Amino acid sequence: MSVSFDVQLQAKDLYRFNMYQTYTGLQGFVSIILGILGFVMAGITFGEAEVPYTIMYIVVGLLFWFYIPVSLWLRAKATMKTNKVLAGKLHYEVSEDSIHVTQGEDCGELPWDAIYKVISNKKQILIYSSRINAYIIPREQIGDQYDSFCEVARKKLESFRLRLKK
Numbered sequence: 290m291s292v293s294f295d296v297q298l299q300a301k302d303l304y305r306f307n308m309y310q311t312y313t314g315l316q317g318f319v320s321i322i323l324g325i326l327g328f329v330m331a332g333i334t335f336g337e338a339e340v341p342y343t344i345m346y347i348v349v350g351l352l353f354w355f356y357i358p359v360s361l362w363l364r365a366k367a368t369m370k371t372n373k374v375l376a377g378k379l380h381y382e383v384s385e386d387s388i389h390v391t392q393g394e395d396c397g398e399l400p401w402d403a404i405y406k407v408i409s410n411k412k413q414i415l416i417y418s419s420r421i422n423a424y425i426i427p428r429e430q431i432g433d434q435y436d437s438f439c440e441v442a443r444k445k446l447e448s449f450r451l452r453l454k455k
């Protein structure tokens with residue numbers, strides 16, 4: 290069985306990947322906790338301490354909750370403007386042997402035994418070649434080929450390396 294499809298990444302796709310990477314790790318957890326802590330401290334000090342301290346806690350909470358997403362969005366937009374590989378159209382051919390990716394005259398092949406894990410959610414499929422590097426496939430672009438892709442992936446990868454959602 291073979292599945293083929295084309296992918297044209299956009300800044301929003303790279304942003305989703307970066308948000309997933311950030312907020313499923315320790316950095317995301319800590320930033321959420323510190324943001325909450327900033328707002329809790331603002332509530333505790335409101336009316337009890339000087340106004341600048343309360344404002345400072347609110348700013349800290351906002352900083353932790355909004356700085357990371359905004360910086361990831363700006364980085365994704367800049368990357369899409371400067372990286373020809375990510376900005377170009379990629380053609381994927383998924384077979385029982387490997388995942389073959391072509392862009393123009395350049396091509397690469399990822400054997401199934403070199404895949405670290407495959408994760409999908411309602412917006413994207415992430416094919417990890419290492420803990421931090423992944424091929425990003427927007428679900429809207431794979432379309433009705435998704436079920437066929439999942440079938441091949443289930444045959445070739447152990448279940449602990451797969452997290453596929455409908």
